[in-house]
Amino acid sequence: MQGMSAMQGMQSGGADPHAAHTGGGLMDGMEMPLLQINIRSSPEYKRNIPSQLSRLPKLAAAAGEPRRLTLGHDGKGNWNINGWRFNMHETPVTVRRGTREIWLLQNNRASMPHPMHIHGFQFRVLERRDSPAQVKALATRQNGLLPQDFGLLDTVLVWPGESVRIALDFSHPFEGDQTYMFHCHNLEHEDTGMMIGYKVKA
Numbered sequence: 420m421q422g423m424s425a426m427q428g429m430q431s432g433g434a435d436p437h438a439a440h441t442g443g444g445l446m447d448g449m450e451m452p453l454l455q456i457n458i459r460s461s462p463e464y465k466r467n468i469p470s471q472l473s474r475l476p477k478l479a480a481a482a483g484e485p486r487r488l489t490l491g492h493d494g495k496g497n498w499n500i501n502g503w504r505f506n507m508h509e510t511p512v513t514v515r516r517g518t519r520e521i522w523l524l525q526n527n528r529a530s531m532p533h534p535m536h537i538h539g540f541q542f543r544v545l546e547r548r549d550s551p552a553q554v555k556a557l558a559t560r561q562n563g564l565l566p567q568d569f570g571l572l573d574t575v576l577v578w579p580g581e582s583v584r585i586a587l588d589f590s591h592p593f594e595g596d597q598t599y600m601f602h603c604h605n606l607e608h609e610d611t612g613m614m615i616g617y618k619v620k621a
């Protein structure tokens with residue numbers, strides 16, 4: 420019961436965390452003690468933290484025009500990608516195994532943010548264009564990239580009006596043609612059609 424005694428000790432030493440609310444709920448922004456850590460001893464730690472924690476794979480160079488994928492809505496409650504609504508018997512996009520592609524994800528200005536998620540592969544974000552002002556204000560480096568864009572991702576949030584370029588490498592160890600999914604991760608969008616199967620051809 421060590422945890423219990425720590426909690427009781429904390430409550431007796433400070434303000435009662437339950438005093439400022441009623442009915443068992445927490446008020447927005449209210450402080451709430453969750454855990455107290457008591458350090459009993461500090462063993463000597465000799466290892467150095469590496470100056471670089473990890474490295475990203477080299478950015479894939481892709482030839483040719485980007486593949487454009489427009490995030491749309493039909494005005495009748497259905498979301499789509501390039502006008503395609505999900506059909507589990509179709510794969511409107513085909514890529515070759517081992518190729519590198521740039522995908523250009525374009526969202527309408529009058530729209531919603533779409534967290535676009537790809538199965539099977541990770542990607543790098545190359546550029547954000549025409550971001551809404553409040554998003555642009557958070558960009559930290561050139562190309563309009565946001566802090567969360569640096570790294571290998573499987574989901575990128577595409578804001579209204581934005582064009583986001585991502586670099587993909589369709590190398591995988593599986594023989595034969597393979598089908599994967601690409602979709603918005605807002606379930607209401609995915610479920611009304613904003614999802615496609617794509618084929619990686621052997």
Ligand SMILES: [Cu+2]
Pocket residue numbers: 498531532533534603604605608609613
């Ligand atoms: Cu969406």
